[in-house]
Amino acid sequence: MFLIQDKETLNSCKENVITDGQFILHYPDIFKIFECLQKFFPEQLISESAAVALECENSIPSIIVLLYLLEKGYSFLLLPKEVKTSQQLDSQQPIPRFCRYRLRAESLTEEGKAVSLEDPNSFLQILKNEEWIDCDRGKNYAGKKLYMRTSGSTGTPKIAVHSHANVLSNSLNCVERLSLKGDDRVAIPVPIYHMYGLGAAFLPSVAVGASIDIQKGANLLRYLQREKEFNPNIAFMTPIFCETLLKGRKSSRAYKLTVAAGDRIREDTFGKYESHFGCLVKLYGSTEMGVIAAANPEDSLEVRLQKVGLPMSGVQMRVEENQAETNDTIGELWCHHKYGFDGYVDADGMPKHENQDSQDRWFRTKDLGRIGLDGYIEVLGRCDRSVNRDGLLTIFSDVEKAIETIEGIESVVVESHGESQRGKGLIAYCVLAKGTNISEADIRASCFNILPKRAIPDYVLIVNSLPMLPNGKVDRQKLIAMTDKQEEMNLIRR
Structure with a gap:
């Protein structure tokens, strides 16, 4: 398989499962479903040269299609699963014109029954993009590509382009830094259509053949129920969800590791969480660069509290000094990532050159921070979240x-x-x-x-x-x- 590249790992994870609470999928079953999809896609006239858009949610049907697209080398864009209401049954958000098809995986049939994973006709809808244009992507970013939209938290969302090879290398970086093992049981209550959920949590866990619980629309009650049934020892969360769990869980519970990424996590939350639930590490990255840095679970509490850790393998960091600051160790962080993205594309799949954000493969993170003499990175916030007063x-x-x-x-x-x-x-x-x-x-x-x-x-x-x-x-x-x-x-x- 795309991520599990040695027979020893594959054999050792035969009894491990990936579940969403509705379906339970053993790793060998993945290949059986792949065989079904390999017949289904040609029947739908979808060639491996066609770029597609996958509406992806934390469900087994979605991740099966996601893994198949990676396995067979399709170029595809990840999108959030579109939620339909009774008033908007026919509405759908437009997809970029370079995507020829929209793929939508369902967990239930129209009659409300569970779909059959060995029958793609029952769970996978193929919708033609009426706005599709036949652009020559070979002149742009050739090869197997993963397209991901940036969050748009600080501006208009962009479409970043990753090679499949770099996605794999980024995932293996996380395996090494976080010491993920095949006997781990990993809870993922964050969306896997974002780089954090996909590249830091889901794909690294698949790479070691761990058991995985992907949770759709996670809230406190749903998470606690899934925790009781699945019994995870590792969890990937947002800082907000860490706070929610800390407030809502009445008793302590030991995790081997909790990974938090996204917005800043409060220092008092960090300390309380660790005392109740065990080791907590921060992870730093972006849609464009994947995982840039992460703390080592073996680092001291003081280091993990203040820093986001050392750069990952293949990553170099530098600080561009801020002239308004008297302490010249603080400045904008720039990143050179061997396994970072290829660039941006527009809706037609044509390259967009963001010269202000990239110089000689150095990427402007737009984050303010400092790098210690020991190489550890401290992120202080977004550059646009600081002003001169x-x-x-x-x-x-x-x-x-x-x-x-x-x-x-x-x-x-x-x-x-x-x-x-x-x-x-x-x-x-x-x-x-x-x-x-x-x-x-x-x-x-x-x-x-x-x-x-x-x-x-x-x-x-x-x-x-x-x-x-x-x-x-x-x-x-x-x-x-x-x-x-x-x-x-x-x-x-x-």
């Missing part, structure tokens, strides 16, 4: 950490909006803990005691919850839109 650099994550120490604050996100007397304006969006009764004015008044003047937010806005993207990151564009709406209604107060 009173002529000095103000990093939003530092402001957030300080505000989180105020009693009654459950979580906070700081963003720049408008102008102020000190420079760029700052807004703090605060979610209050249950039973807390403090005002926006109270929070801002407390900021004067814990922050330097330049870092005190100009406005504080209490919100019921933070809008989230499917990958577990805060949807900052929605927060800004929320601010604009509030300004129009004159509800923002000093």
